[in-house]
Amino acid sequence: xxxxxxxxxxxxxxxxxxxxxxxxxxxxxxxxxxxxxxxxxxxxxxxxxxxxxxxxxxxxxxxxxxxxxxxxxxxxxxxxxxxxxxxxxxxxxxxxxxxxxxxxxxxxxxxxxxxxxxxxxxxxxxxxxxxxxxxxxxxxxxxxxxxxxxxxxxxxxxxxxxxxxxxxxxxxxxxxxxxxxxxxxxxxxxxxxxxxxxxxxxxxxxxxxxxxxxxxxxxxxxxxxxxxxxxxxxxxxxxxxxxxxxxxxxxxxxxxxxxxx
Amino acid sequence: xxxxxxxxxxxxxxxxxxxxxxxxxxxxxxxxxxxxxxxxxxxxxxxxxxxxxxxxxxxxxxxxxxxxxxxxxxxxxxxxxxxxxxxxxxxxxxxxxxxxxxxxxxxxxxxxxxxxxxxxxxxxxxxxxxxxxxxxxxxxxxxxxxxxxxxxxxxxxxxxxxxxxxxxxxxxxxxxxxxxxxxxxxxxx
Numbered sequence: 001x002x003x004x005x006x007x008x009x010x011x012x013x014x015x016x017x018x019x020x021x022x023x024x025x026x027x028x029x030x031x032x033x034x035x036x037x038x039x040x041x042x043x044x045x046x047x048x049x050x051x052x053x054x055x056x057x058x059x060x061x062x063x064x065x066x067x068x069x070x071x072x073x074x075x076x077x078x079x080x081x082x083x084x085x086x087x088x089x090x091x092x093x094x095x096x097x098x099x100x101x102x103x104x105x106x107x108x109x110x111x112x113x114x115x116x117x118x119x120x121x122x123x124x125x126x127x128x129x130x131x132x133x134x135x136x137x138x139x140x141x142x143x144x145x146x147x148x149x150x151x152x153x154x155x156x157x158x159x160x161x162x163x164x165x166x167x168x169x170x171x172x173x174x175x176x177x178x179x180x181x182x183x184x185x186x187x188x189x190x191x192x193x194x195x196x197x198x199x200x201x202x203x204x205x206x207x208x209x210x211x212x213x214x215x216x217x218x219x220x221x222x223x224x225x226x227x228x229x230x231x232x233x234x235x236x237x238x239x240x241x242x243x244x245x246x247x248x249x250x251x252x253x254x255x256x257x258x259x260x261x
Numbered sequence: 262x263x264x265x266x267x268x269x270x271x272x273x274x275x276x277x278x279x280x281x282x283x284x285x286x287x288x289x290x291x292x293x294x295x296x297x298x299x300x301x302x303x304x305x306x307x308x309x310x311x312x313x314x315x316x317x318x319x320x321x322x323x324x325x326x327x328x329x330x331x332x333x334x335x336x337x338x339x340x341x342x343x344x345x346x347x348x349x350x351x352x353x354x355x356x357x358x359x360x361x362x363x364x365x366x367x368x369x370x371x372x373x374x375x376x377x378x379x380x381x382x383x384x385x386x387x388x389x390x391x392x393x394x395x396x397x398x399x400x401x402x403x404x405x406x407x408x409x410x411x412x413x414x415x416x417x418x419x420x421x422x423x424x425x426x427x428x429x430x431x432x433x434x435x436x437x438x439x440x441x442x443x444x445x446x447x448x449x450x
Binding site: 004007008009010011012013014015018020021022026027030031034035037105133147168252255256 | 278310387406
């Protein structure tokens with residue numbers, strides 16, 4: 001046994017023991033309540049069932065295993081996301097509502113407002129806000145729509161001020177073309193543009209993705225390469241109404257804590 | 262109910278039975294007890310609705326649930342005007358009347374006191390591996406950081422805990438009574 005194992009064992013031993021609770025009434029009621037709910041209230045044609053680790057709602061950096069899976073996917077399928085563009089294009093209000101209707105839980109559809117809707121090639125991405133919070137949805141090239149976030153509760157506009165920013169969605173999604181990263185955020189009143197800079201691990205190369213910004217929200221998504229997913233060096237630059245910029249906001253730090261003005 | 266739905270129902274129940282206690286503890290360590298049940302419920306509901314995305318292996322599914330719960334907690338804390346981080350409620354000094362052997366009690370006292378000197382980030386790193394029994398890659402995924410970064414943070418957290426222990430009157434713990442629960446596999450990355 002190594003000294004590290006000894007230390008871990010000592011920590012475990014010092015932790016306060018708690019009796020099992022899964023057999024108690026609250027847990028049993030919760031289980032029955034959950035399995036009684038409709039798994040997909042707004043059903044869409046089911047994609048091929050895949051039971052593999054996916055990090056779509058986790059908002060996590062890729063693990064090495066995930067990176068390996070990404071590399072294998074690319075090798076197997078040729079150029080992935082070939083129609084993707086760094087500059088977003090708009091989607092119509094009708095398309096936005098259609099995606100929301102196929103993505104959100106039925107009870108939230110009526111009150112949801114599409115704050116960001118964009119197209120990049122054959123794909124569409126929507127951020128919808130309801131009184132309950134924000135959810136993001138991704139429409140794949142084959143038309144399949146998936147919710148790509150957990151329900152996020154947002155920092156108030158007042159707290160963000162003029163130059164603040166919040167990155168509340170930074171999840172990963174796996175499709176049959178590989179991994180993508182999806183961003184959703186909330187910005188201060190003077191922020192008119194958001195640019196995302198992706199760098200390789202060695203810093204030798206970078207690329208910029210322009211986000212869609214509207215009504216105090218921003219959104220963007222991008223195919224995530226091997227180096228980018230493991231470098232943890234993604235940054236955001238805010239462009240302000242007066243022409244100035246707020247550069248080099250670390251995405252990982254912003255995801256942990258909003259920048260308040 | 263079709264065949265696939267019946268299978269899913271059964272598999273979800275198995276995951277619930279296996280992971281409920283660990284998930285509830287994971288959440289209770291990181292937030293106010295009053296909201297822990299809500300977070301656990303939201304986490305399992307997310308797993309149920311997105312069952313296709315839950316890893317098939319129990320260990321990985323458990324880590325997946327932790328990741329979802331941590332994100333839900335982060336959402337709640339982000340919206341909390343106080344923006345405060347709660348220290349992990351992991352270790353505390355044993356009661357005087359606990360009846361444990363003197364050496365074991367002394368070890369726990371030292372460890373509990375040293376633990377309080379750690380930053381919340383160090384506490385979380387050590388908790389994920391030593392208490393919550395995650396592998397290095399699983400813990401890195403829960404925190405949303407790359408595995409090399411996690412390894413470095415774990416190394417530093419262990420070093421700082423040892424430094425704090427050395428400042429305590431007693432020796433660094435080397436052996437202790439065997440804990441109940443799962444055997445560790447998260448100690449090395």
